[in-house]
Amino acid sequence: MKNLNTLTIFCRVAEMTSFTKAAETLGTPKGRVSTVIRDLEKELGVALFHRTTRSVQLTEDGRLFYTRASDLLAEAQELKTMFDSKESGLSGKLRVDMSTELARSVVVPALPQLIAAHPELELELSSTDRRVDLVREGFDCVIRFGSIVDETLVALPLGRLRMINAASPDYLRKYGTPNTLNDLVNQGHKMVHYNSNFGGELTGWEYPDKEEYKSILLPGAVQVNNVQTYHECGLAGLGIIQAGQPTLAAHIERGDLVEILPNLRPEPLVAYLVVAHRRNLSKRVRLFKTWLEEVLGPYFV
Secondary structure, three states, X not given: OOOHHHHHHHHHHHHHOXXXXXXXXXXXXXXXXXXXXXXHHHHHOOOOEEEOOOXXXXXXXXXHHHHHHHHHHHHHHHHHHOOOOOXXXXXXXXXXXXXXXXXXXXXXXXXXXHHHHOOEEEEEEEEOOOOOOOXXXXXXXXXXXXXXXXXXXXXXXXXXXXXXXXXXHHHHHHHOOOOOHHHHHHOOXXXXXXXXXXXXXXXXXXXXXXXXXXXEOOOOOOXXXXXXXXXHHHHOOOOXXXXXXXXXXXXXXXXXXXXXXXXXXXXXXXXXXXXXXXXXXXXXXXXXXXXXXXXXXXXXX
């Protein structure tokens, strides 16, 4: 191969499954992308893609080549930045996605310090509760909680986020403050049910039991599929809720919510910084990961 640009173009076509979309994200004419791939296949003596009028898919040889090419690009990126000073400021664009509540309650309030330390950084912050496509939408990294089901992604652990139980003062005046698991049942407590897909099985109220976590299904008049609405239902006194400590901390400090059953907290959620591939670990992403660990550190167990 003449240079690494050929591998970059090949990998982008493989990830986007489209010559047109690959060209758009690379800022390269589509004709050049097609020519580079055709010349690469000629040089290797194998077909790397199955081409149809609707899609472009890797052949078996193409999948094998993609694995090695991706690793090579990752190594080249590490080699390029291995002598960069860790003290030098970040510059360039960094596109990140995270949940709306995490952005609102934790990340955005801490951003002034990050921007002050790295004034040349161009941060594009997406906050949405849907699962974005890192490759197709051009994200450098995303923050996710819980299990990462897509095995093609690289998940870098940040820490275990503390979860808490909470209810509004008005709710507790009406039903009483529970001190034990039995109180949840005997005092007639209700929970706000969160379910990302209505019609699915409800998860119930989670609590620790020796070395594992179990749940009991408490009654509830409201079921929601949005985190912000879930919190608002707790604030409105519609039931008790379980959520990450950083997203509820301000409400508890103001007295709008009260933490209950601190000895029966739900299982912590593992926070990850997710990238599409090891080669996405640029200096900007690595230092952003370090910054996130510092910002979220007080909420980790």
